[in-house]
Each structure stands twice: as C-alpha cells, then as structure tokens.
Amino acid sequence: MSEGPGEDRLNVVEVVNGAGRGGVLLICEHASAAIPARFGDLGLTAEARVSHAAWDPGARDLAALLSAELDSPLVAGTVSRLVYDCNRPPEAPGAMPARSEVFDVPGNAGLTDVQKAERVETVYRPFRAAVEARLDAARAVVTVHSFTPVFHGAPRDTEIGLLHDSxxxxxxxxxxxxxxxxxxxxxRPYGPEDGVTHTLKAHALPRGLPNVMIEVRNNLLTTPEDIRAMARDLMAMLTPALEATCPAS
Structure with a gap:
C-alpha cells in the first residue's frame, strides 16, 4: 500500500470555481467513491464500493451548484473516505476505518504505522493544504455532506441537518x-460529539470564520431536479445568514 518508486502522487483534490470572489469557502470532503489503484479495492464488496460508506452521494453536485450561486471556490475530495476520511484527524479511529456502518473494510484492517502515515501524507495533508490556501480570502466556511435515510435499521426524519461546533x-x-x-x-443526524466537525474546528474556528456543516438526506439528491431544488432551499437560508454574519467589505 505504500507509494512505489517513481509512482505519481495521488490526485486527491478538485478545486471548482477557484477564482470565485464570493467570499465563502465551500468544502466537500466525501465527494468521490474512487479508490486509487495502489489500494486495490480495499477488499470491499461491490455494494460497499458505491455505498454511502464510501462517499456522500449527491453532495459534490449540490456543493458545485452552491459554488456557482455564491461565486465561491469549492474544494472537493477525489478519493473515497474509506481510503482516508478528510473530515477526521490522523489519530481518529474513523480516519481509516476497518469497519464503516455495516461494511467491513479488509484493506484497512491491521494497517501499519508506515501505511497509515503514507495515507496521511498523500491524501489528508494535500487536501488540508488546498483548503488552507483559500482561507485568507474566505469570510465563511460551508461544508457539504449527505447522509442515509436509514441508519442501522432506524429511519431518519431529518431532511437537512445544520451542524456546528462552538x-x-x-x-x-x-x-x-x-x-x-x-x-x-x-x-442532526450528527453533532460535534460524533467527531464530525473536524474541518470546522481545524479551519474555521481558529480564524473566527462563521461556519456550518450542511448534511442533506441523500434520497433527496437522486436527480438533477432534486439537487437544484435543494440548492434553492439552502440558498434561501444561507444568503440572509451570510449577509448578517459576514457582510461584504
């Protein structure tokens, strides 16, 4: 699993609308289910490789629409969160989980310290650097996620979760x-006690930037029409909130 001689570094981040001047930095850590070839398939079943355990379905497309509406840059991950979850610090058990929701991840079982460090250096740190590089121009930080309608057999009534830390x-x-x-x-369906606010704590709170982690139930993001409707509703909430908390200078 370590990087071989002469092997290219992973492309772990996509920047959309990098020249946007709207003042909001959008982040989508779980935008892709892609697993780089060096990791094989992590021993995952076909079902697990496309499941919510591997990525946040619909989140990248939703974040891209918000990026266009806000004329603001979006930093999106291009590697499955089962390789490395960029919304977790390296020391967190969930950063490279051996089990996620109902799925075992054999390729993450028994990772050595060297293997873990390689993923931190090739996935997490480049992603974090791409975020940090755009914070000086940001007046607010908005992260975009999706979640499953049913979790461990329990249905969720939440459609939109607005998460914050302190x-x-x-x-x-x-x-x-x-x-x-x-x-x-x-x-809801998560909160800071679940360890999901790492990005906000690492990038927004130290700078005093207004911030929110948006979670959308993924059965509301299944078609382009669904995603456009959700973007409109989020903008109806975001626009006045941003105007009040971080007015343009």
Whole structure:
C-alpha cells in the first residue's frame, strides 16, 4: 500500500470555481467513491464500493451548484473516505476505518504505522493544504455532506441537518430562515460529539470564520431536479445568514 518508486502522487483534490470572489469557502470532503489503484479495492464488496460508506452521494453536485450561486471556490475530495476520511484527524479511529456502518473494510484492517502515515501524507495533508490556501480570502466556511435515510435499521426524519461546533452564528440565522416544507434540524443526524466537525474546528474556528456543516438526506439528491431544488432551499437560508454574519467589505 505504500507509494512505489517513481509512482505519481495521488490526485486527491478538485478545486471548482477557484477564482470565485464570493467570499465563502465551500468544502466537500466525501465527494468521490474512487479508490486509487495502489489500494486495490480495499477488499470491499461491490455494494460497499458505491455505498454511502464510501462517499456522500449527491453532495459534490449540490456543493458545485452552491459554488456557482455564491461565486465561491469549492474544494472537493477525489478519493473515497474509506481510503482516508478528510473530515477526521490522523489519530481518529474513523480516519481509516476497518469497519464503516455495516461494511467491513479488509484493506484497512491491521494497517501499519508506515501505511497509515503514507495515507496521511498523500491524501489528508494535500487536501488540508488546498483548503488552507483559500482561507485568507474566505469570510465563511460551508461544508457539504449527505447522509442515509436509514441508519442501522432506524429511519431518519431529518431532511437537512445544520451542524456546528462552538460557533453557532451561521446555523442560528439559517434556522430562522428554514423553509416550512423542509424538516431542518440543528446538529442532526450528527453533532460535534460524533467527531464530525473536524474541518470546522481545524479551519474555521481558529480564524473566527462563521461556519456550518450542511448534511442533506441523500434520497433527496437522486436527480438533477432534486439537487437544484435543494440548492434553492439552502440558498434561501444561507444568503440572509451570510449577509448578517459576514457582510461584504
């Protein structure tokens, strides 16, 4: 699993609308289910390789629409989160999980310290560097995710989750403008106690940037029409919230 002599470095990040001047930095850590050839298939079943365990279905397309609407750059991952979850620090067990949701990940079982360090250096650090490089121009940070309608057999009624860590400014205002026909919740289906706010804590909180982690139930992102409708509803919440928390200079 380590990088061989002369082997090219992984392409782990995609930047969309890099010249955007809207002042928001969008991040989509789980935008792709791709597994680089050097890792084989991680021993995954065909079902697991395309499941939510491997990526966030619909999240990249949704984030790209928000990037266009906000005229702001989007940093998106191009490697499955089962290789390395860029929303987890290297020391977190979930960064390179041997089991994710209901799926075993044999290729992550028994990783050596050297193998773990190689993934940190080739996936996590380049992704984080791409984010850091765009923070000086950012007035806010918005991360975009999707989640499964049913988790371990339990259905979820949340349609849109607005997650925050210690800074709730943006979420408070977004909730005040939530559409009446959407089920919108604070810190559901996950919250900071689940370790999901790493990106916000690493990049937004140290700079005092208003921030939100958006989670959308993925059965609401199955068609282009669905995704456009969701983008419209998110913009109806985001626009006034951004205007209030980080007005253009």
């Amino acid at each position: 800074d709730a400014r943006l979420v408070d205002l977004m909730l005040a403008h939530a559409p009446e026909d959407r089920v919108v919740h604070r810190n």
